[in-house]
Amino acid sequence: MTELTANLELNNIMSREAPKERSSSFRTPLRIGILIAVLLSLGAYFTADFAIQNAKEELLAELQAREEITAAGKNEVMTTWIDSTGRKASQIASHPLFRLFADEVNRSDSAELPRPLANQLPYMQNAISSFVEQNNVVAAYVIGRNGRAYLASTGSPSLTDEQRDLAVRHYSQTEIAAVNARESGKDLLIDFLVPILEAQSAAGANPAVVGIMVMTVSAREKIEELLRPSALSMEGEETWLFQRDGDRFFMADSKSETYFSKQPASGMTADFTRFALRDISTTNGPLYSVGVQLGNTNWVITQGIHEKEALEPLERYSVGIWIVAVSTVLVILSILAAIWLTLRSQNNKAMAEQYKELAHKINAQRRLLGSINNTIDDLIGLTDTAGRYVYANPSLARFVNFPVQSIAGKTDRDLFGEKAARAMGDLNQVVLDTEQTQNTIMEVETDNGTRILRIEKSRLMDDEGLFMGIVTVAGDITDFIEHQRMKERLGQKTISVLVRMLEANDPYLANHSHRMSVLANNVARVMDLPTETRQAIATGANLSQIGKISIPSEIRTKDGRLTDEEMDIMRGHVASAESILAEMEVDAPIVEAVAQMYERKDGTGYPKQLEGEEIAMSARILGMADILIARISPRSYRQEVSVEEAMEVFRSNPHRYDQDVVAALDDFLQSPEGEDFRNSLEQDKNPS
Missing domain, CATH: 3.30.450.20 (PAS domain)
Known part of the structure; x- marks a missing residue:
């Protein structure tokens, strides 16, 4: 520990005022001391036991989530294999x-x-x-x-x-x-x-x-x-x-x-x-x-x-907790003993010497607590007002591959590189501006590759309320994030297989989802929509036809127009899609986009007859992309139309279609990229 942290901790523990003299009637200090020691020991024991039990519950909850996710994933893999076989x-x-x-x-x-x-x-x-x-x-x-x-x-x-x-x-x-x-x-x-x-x-x-x-x-x-x-x-x-x-x-x-x-x-x-x-x-x-x-x-x-193996982290945590509990009892007893000794003294000089001795004892106890802090896996650092490190625990030193002794005086740029230093500097400024603890997740380049850190920063104040520096606590969550990404990739692969199977068995849907995706993504880009909305549109386009898996093939592939009864059955694919995506735990904005893409502004759509702003922007874009791609494709019961004819339908029906989306469609289709897209549609209709 540095002198700054040692002095800080000492100032937090010691009172700034001299204790008052105790009455000469205080004749049983030993008994009172024993009673206090017993009470402190009991309090420390029950507090430590409570903390350990809470940590065990949290550990088991994390293990339960991990094992349930893994078991469900393997069951999904086997179920997919059985279905495909x-x-x-x-x-x-x-x-x-x-x-x-x-x-x-x-x-x-x-x-x-x-x-x-x-x-x-x-x-x-x-x-x-x-x-x-x-x-x-x-x-x-x-x-x-x-x-x-x-x-x-x-x-x-x-x-x-x-x-x-x-x-x-x-x-x-x-x-x-x-x-x-x-x-x-x-x-x-x-x-x-x-x-x-x-x-x-x-x-x-x-x-x-x-x-x-x-x-x-x-x-x-x-x-x-x-x-x-x-x-x-x-x-x-x-x-x-x-x-x-x-x-x-x-x-x-x-x-x-x-x-x-x-x-x-x-x-x-x-x-x-x-x-x-x-x-x-x-x-x-x-x-x-x-x-x-x-x-x-x-x-x-x-x-x-x-x-x-499951409880091994808990054992390490328990050792640390018990060391902290024992150290805390020793520190408090040391303080009480020092106070008792000072109250016994009538000589100011003797009292000052006793305080000095007590300060050394407290520093020793604080160094013991500091050694405990140095054993934990989280990265802990303290920077002064100039942004230079005055303290770093061994975990932080190992992470940046620097000796602990050499970190003092270095900056984030020295330890983490230019890119990470800029991000941490911005976060430090937010902490100073808001005076609140800030959290973020950040990628950091190390000698062992890219690592993902969960970072928490907060101000460090002295007893007078003056700013002394910023405390940084970071945890390496790379393994957890990679596990989540693997799960997402598995889900995407499953979705891709389902979409390809559906399109392969329905001549009217061949390449439909891909064309929708290209068109809808470009419209979202032209409209400069938020990232979350654009992600919902991109994924929703690929999943838009998934509900048709539940529709009998003789209805999906029927040559002529559908009867009213068959149309009711066909419209049921929206509810099927919503159910399938919910079971797959797909994000709510994506489910909303797929479930609402057949609604219309004037309430004539289905399945819920939503109107106007009740329909999500992502659903409006997907719905119009779906109509355009479908209308330019021929059917046995109708002729295909050109892209311009399909756009004219949108323009002439402002009560049904969002004109902002229509304008974005026009902008894209008139751009060089849009021209290439229209040409690709024509080539698909008229293969050489």
Whole structure:
């Protein structure tokens, strides 16, 4: 510690006035001293224990959030894999010849296939076997309504009664389902039930299910990939897979004769979704864990961290707290002892000497407290009125790669570089102007790369209220921020996959979201909207059509105009989009933009008939971009229009469309970039 900080702390503790003489009737100082020592010790004990318990609760809350996020992320990865794997079978199940064959078999009443169908059987057998081989699938079958497998891939094992029953019951559904997650020796298998729809159906009627394709897929490699620790895993943090059988849970164990252990894990109970300390018999000691069930399978993914590693930061914190408590008691007792000694003295000179001795003791105790401060991970520094450092703890010295002794006298520019120094200087000025503590998050370049700091700055005042300097406390949150960014990237990838899948299955939506994004982003740029609004527009454009996943394909891709009933169904995609985005925890401004983009200023839009300023600016821009891109694209029931014709509709209907947005659209489309955009639209409509 420097002389400045030592003197400051001493002045805060010592009184500026000499104590009054004590009465000669004070005959029991020893007893009073013992009583005070006992009370101080009890107070320090309960205060320290309270602080430690609060720190433990905060630590466990952070761990719970981390483990729940990680478990949910891994469950989302597996769910996405299951969904994408299940759609593989649609490649063959939706083939017209395959559907026609299944339709004819379904119509046949005889136990034996008619000769024409029997003649086609080898070709269909070869097709399903080729599908299994090309897609690395374990087996595939086609089951009739009577539970009979009239097609099976070459080398497929015999169907179980359970598989047949599940297939027969699935005839009432038209969606792909993943069921019957089971263990097979050292492998893990999932059965996918894929409905085969009739080749032709009556006008306006939904196609009937004429066959069920059962596809059996190995999930072992994907599960083992999931269980491997990631680069962001903490020490002692692990992922486990359990197979649930009623209230019993069997852990995945590569050393077992089968994939799952034969003995149930004693610590796993039906409340596995609750974050708690569990002593699972097959793990090394108790651990804090939380679990999620993988879709409609009988598998449970559990994410946890061993108790020892989880509470290691708390142990270090507890040691520091107890040292502070003991030091505080010693300091107070030292002060009281010094006061008692001075009150016993009638000689001013002796009293002054006692105060001097007391000052040395207090400084020693303060140095002890300073050494405790030096052990914490946060970066702590004190700069004087000229902006030069007078104190830095070892954590700060290690961060900037300077010896502690050499930091005194240096500035932020010397320690952090020009860019960070300017930002810190601006923050210092805000602290001085507002006289309030300020917080910010800042990126700093170091020898170990870019680090992200959470910085708090506040003024340091003396007893007279005079400004002495600025205290800086910073924490390195790089690892936490990187974890959050990884989660966001995972969410964006999931969104991208959903959008591409939708556009790939709807000829009217091909490249629609991309064009919307380009147009809406440029309009937002022309209007110079705030960054948050522009981000909502950019992301909202890519998500604008996501709700149409829930709309039947025969309505989305219908050649003619939709009926009133079909239009009501189509408009339901807005509510579906809002629900999907809410479940994905997408930011509220983005959900608002997507949910309101079909509203109009005069209240004629849907789904809530909002008017005027009730509609967010981001939604107005997306809505007009969506209309323009859609109108310039041809449909079977109408001709496409030019960009200028679409713009004229906007200009001539000011009661429906925001004219500020219309003006921004005109500005962009008349710019060189807008000309390039219009040319690209024409090329897409008239490919060479």
